[in-house]
Amino acid sequence: MIFNPAPDYAEMLAREEQENLPEAPTDAPDSPDARIAAFILREHPAAHKEEEPEPQADEESEKSPIPRPEHSDDSLLSESLARIFIKQGRYERAHEIISGLRLKFPKKSAYFADQLRFLQKLIINQRRKEASQSHGDSKN
Structure with a gap:
C-alpha cells in the first residue's frame, strides 16, 4: 500500500x-x-486577487517574550490523572489529588467535595473487600 x-x-x-x-x-x-x-x-x-502585504515584525515584539500567565491552571491535568487512578483502582491516590485541587480551587469546592465523598466510599469498600479476602485466605 x-x-x-x-x-x-x-x-x-x-x-x-x-x-x-x-x-x-x-x-x-x-x-x-x-x-x-x-x-x-x-x-x-x-x-479580488489582492496580495496581502507581508506582516512586518515589530522590534518590540521581538525583544519582549510572550508573558506567561501568572496562574497556571493544572487542574485539568490533575483531574485527568485522578480519573486514571480511579480506573486503576488506586482510590487513595485519586483522593489525595482531588483534595489538593479542592484547596487550590475553592470555587469548585462543592464539586470536589462530592467526588471526595464518592472516593471515600470506594476506599471503604476496597478495604472491606481486601479484608474479607485476607480472612478468606487465612481460613483455607
Missing part, C-alpha cells in the same frame, strides 16, 4: 472555490444570472 497523505483540506477547498468562480457576466447585465455572478465576483475575497 502506498502512503498518500491527504492534502491540506482548507487549501484544497480554497483552490476548488477559486476554480469555480463564475465568469464575468457577458450577457445582459440585468439578467438574474449576471447579477448573481457580479455579486459573487464583487463579494468573494479570492476574486
